[in-house]
Amino acid sequence: MTNQAIGFSNPKPDEFQSGALITNENREIVYANTYFSDELNWTLKKLLGQSSDVLFTISSKIFCESYLMPLLIHEKKCEEMQLTLFDGNGKRVPVIVSAKMDEKSCIYWSFFNASKRDKLYEELIDARKELEAQAKTLKLMASTDELTGLMNRRELNLRAPEVINQAKRYTHNIALLMIDIDHFKKINDAHGHLEGDRVLKALGQKLLKFGRQTDLIARFGGEEFIMLLPDTNTSNAKIFARRLHQLTSGIEVNHAPVTVSIGITMTDGSHSLDDLTNQADGALYEAKKNGRNKTEFYKET
Numbered sequence: 001m002t003n004q005a006i007g008f009s010n011p012k013p014d015e016f017q018s019g020a021l022i023t024n025e026n027r028e029i030v031y032a033n034t035y036f037s038d039e040l041n042w043t044l045k046k047l048l049g050q051s052s053d054v055l056f057t058i059s060s061k062i063f064c065e066s067y068l069m070p071l072l073i074h075e076k077k078c079e080e081m082q083l084t085l086f087d088g089n090g091k092r093v094p095v096i097v098s099a100k101m102d103e104k105s106c107i108y109w110s111f112f113n114a115s116k117r118d119k120l121y122e123e124l125i126d127a128r129k130e131l132e133a134q135a136k137t138l139k140l141m142a143s144t145d146e147l148t149g150l151m152n153r154r155e156l157n158l159r160a161p162e163v164i165n166q167a168k169r170y171t172h173n174i175a176l177l178m179i180d181i182d183h184f185k186k187i188n189d190a191h192g193h194l195e196g197d198r199v200l201k202a203l204g205q206k207l208l209k210f211g212r213q214t215d216l217i218a219r220f221g222g223e224e225f226i227m228l229l230p231d232t233n234t235s236n237a238k239i240f241a242r243r244l245h246q247l248t249s250g251i252e253v254n255h256a257p258v259t260v261s262i263g264i265t266m267t268d269g270s271h272s273l274d275d276l277t278n279q280a281d282g283a284l285y286e287a288k289k290n291g292r293n294k295t296e297f298y299k300e301t
């Protein structure tokens with residue numbers, strides 16, 4: 001079969017927007033339509049008589065040998081395989097290939113340029129990546145206190161039950177500390193809201209640095225913070241609170257140290273977060289009542 005073997009006179013045989021190729025039983029090209037010259041920059045004369053291998057990239061050749069050819073031999077046809085061709089200038093062109101094999105092992109190939117389709121895939125992948133990044137940012141925003149960067153109350157509510165359950169399971173104690181800046185309103189009133197914000201941020205940073213990785217450290221409300229310390233007994237919690245008082249005094253407003261009051265409650269995992277925060281709140285109230293800059297433990301009545 002030669003190029004002339006498929007001789008049309010009218011209408012024009014070669015106005016297809018796809019490549020058509022025929023290879024013989026030795027896989028030599030015996031026909032290529034003008035798509036190969038017009039769109040893929042091949043010289044048709046050069047192509048004729050060549051092995052079809054000249055068209056395919058190495059990975060496409062491997063795919064042809066290992067999958068496409070066995071399929072053609074067995075099924076006599078294959079549809080919509082994604083391969084990569086070289087054009088006449090050696091540029092890679094993604095194509096969708098369908099092929100049919102006749103009883104003399106001639107193969108009738110059709111190639112559809114898939115560059116635009118690939119571009120669309122790339123754009124879809126980019127769009128997906130962007131959406132994933134946005135979702136991640138939104139998740140972070142929903143779980144984080146904007147001012148201090150600590151987890152917010154919502155996130156604490158989500159994560160605390162697991163920590164409390166683990167204490168129960170492994171028979172550990174947990175300490176919950178409610179930490180409240182003393183006379184914070186005065187700082188705001190005397191030095192402005194921005195100064196108040198600076199103090200909140202500084203305390204947030206100190207708590208983060210001071211806490212362990214397993215601690216939950218959250219901004220609970222205005223000037224109130226919560227630390228949930230797993231695997232901590234009463235005497236450890238006392239030492240921890242003492243160091244927290246020292247640490248906080250390192251933050252100064254107009255050369256005066258900032259102080260905090262702390263309410264602590266302990267549990268073996270048999271209390272809910274709500275129970276614990278109510279208990280710690282009661283202890284915090286006692287600390288404020290007793291003069292501030294103090295730690296009090298919740299006492300069961």
Ligand SMILES: Nc1nc2c(ncn2[C@@H]2O[C@H](COP(=O)(O)OP(=O)(O)OP(=O)(O)O)[C@@H](O)[C@H]2O)c(=O)[nH]1
Nearest residue numbers: 180181182183184185186188193196197222223288
């Ligand atoms: N700068 C700033 N202030 C805040 C923020 N959230 C809450 N506050 C302020 O924190 C202050 C809390 O005041 P109070 O509840 O009276 O407590 P306090 O002045 O610390 O008094 P004690 O707790 O009794 O020692 C209020 O003035 C709030 O406006 C914030 O994000 N930034």
